[in-house]
Amino acid sequence: MDLGLNEHHQTALxxxxxxxxxxxAQYVRSIQACFDDVRDSxxxxxxxxxxxxxxxLGGLAGVVKAELEGELIDISHTQSAxxxxxxxxxxxxxxxxxxxxxxxxxxxxxxxxxxFENQESIAGGIKAPGLSGKAPRLEPxxxxxxxxxxxxxxxxxxxxxxNTFRERLKxxxxxxxxxxxxxxNLSTKLSETRAEVGRLTSELSGQxxxxxxxxxxxxxxxxxxxxxxxxSAVSGQEKVNTDLxxxxxKLLEIQEQLDMAERELEKKFSQTAAYxxxxxxLAKKNDQLKELRRLLQxxxxxxxxxxxxx
Numbered sequence: 001m002d003l004g005l006n007e008h009h010q011t012a013l014x015x016x017x018x019x020x021x022x023x024x025a026q027y028v029r030s031i032q033a034c035f036d037d038v039r040d041s042x043x044x045x046x047x048x049x050x051x052x053x054x055x056x057l058g059g060l061a062g063v064v065k066a067e068l069e070g071e072l073i074d075i076s077h078t079q080s081a082x083x084x085x086x087x088x089x090x091x092x093x094x095x096x097x098x099x100x101x102x103x104x105x106x107x108x109x110x111x112x113x114x115x116f117e118n119q120e121s122i123a124g125g126i127k128a129p130g131l132s133g134k135a136p137r138l139e140p141x142x143x144x145x146x147x148x149x150x151x152x153x154x155x156x157x158x159x160x161x162x163n164t165f166r167e168r169l170k171x172x173x174x175x176x177x178x179x180x181x182x183x184x185n186l187s188t189k190l191s192e193t194r195a196e197v198g199r200l201t202s203e204l205s206g207q208x209x210x211x212x213x214x215x216x217x218x219x220x221x222x223x224x225x226x227x228x229x230x231x232s233a234v235s236g237q238e239k240v241n242t243d244l245x246x247x248x249x250k251l252l253e254i255q256e257q258l259d260m261a262e263r264e265l266e267k268k269f270s271q272t273a274a275y276x277x278x279x280x281x282l283a284k285k286n287d288q289l290k291e292l293r294r295l296l297q298x299x300x301x302x303x304x305x306x307x308x309x310x
Contacts, residue, residue, distance in 0.1 A: 023075070027071045030071065031064060031068065034067055035060065035064075037063075038056060042056050043056070083099070098281060098284070151268075154268060155265070155268065158265040158268065159265065161261050162261050162262060166258065168254050169251075169254050172250055173251070175247060176247050176248075179247050180244075182243075186240050187240075189236070190233050190236060193229055197229050200222055200225060200229070204223065
């Protein structure tokens with residue numbers, strides 16, 4: 001019978017049913033011992049009066065009541081210990097389990113569990129303790145060798161890579177800022193150079209009027225200085241553009257690697273049981289809120305049902 005559980009959880013459920021069956025057998029034997037004790041110690045005569053019968057039954061009822069109450073308390077404490085184990089393992093993944101006590105009285109669900117127990121018992125799935133070797137135990141919460149630990153190590157690795165990419169991105173941002181500052185400085189120098197070129201051009205224009213007077217050598221020198229300054233300005237501009245393009249390319253490459261790492265981390269987390277449990281709990285919470293609002297509107301139609309759903 002399929003209960004909607006994976007193989008590991010179904011095996012754990014079978015182990016608990018084996019334990020519960022053994023406990024029930026002990027409780028029944030304890031109650032039977034109460035009746036046997038009364039029969040062997042009190043029922044020794046052939047006839048009894050009404051008062052004697054009532055006395056025997058009253059004493060037996062008191063013993064059975066005390067025995068049954070003690071056994072029910074043990075069952076309650078045993079189930080509480082089981083829930084404590086499950087809650088401890090859930091808290092390791094920062095989950096909050098919810099217990100629906102209404103389902104504990106669901107006759108259809110209880111009959112289904114009974115059929116499951118009977119089916120597994122007939123198939124040999126549930127046996128008395130000690131006949132099939134040592135029963136498997138729940139994995140320790142601090143286990144470092146199971147699939148849970150492997151998943152946790154993978155998440156830690158992806159987070160470490162993500163942090164590394166973020167640090168590289170910060171470093172590149174610092175480098176880009178430095179390049180931009182350098183570009184600004186070069187732009188300032190370029191402006192100053194252009195101003196100097198303009199000044200020299202003006203001087204050249206003034207000197208052209210004196211070429212016929214023998215100033216051709218000085219004019220040629222001015223022309224050479226102007227040409228050198230123009231070449232220096234063009235070279236500086238090209239260097240700035242090349243460095244800026246290279247830095248932008250590196251920045252885009254690191255950003256793409258960071259995005260890929262984040263998507264991989266989100267994909268792996270969305271495949272975990274913790275993510276599925278959180279989605280189920282949120283869906284269940286929304287259903288419960290819808291039902292409560294519907295009931296509130298039915299019995300108090302003049303009251304606003306509240307805000308939007310989460």
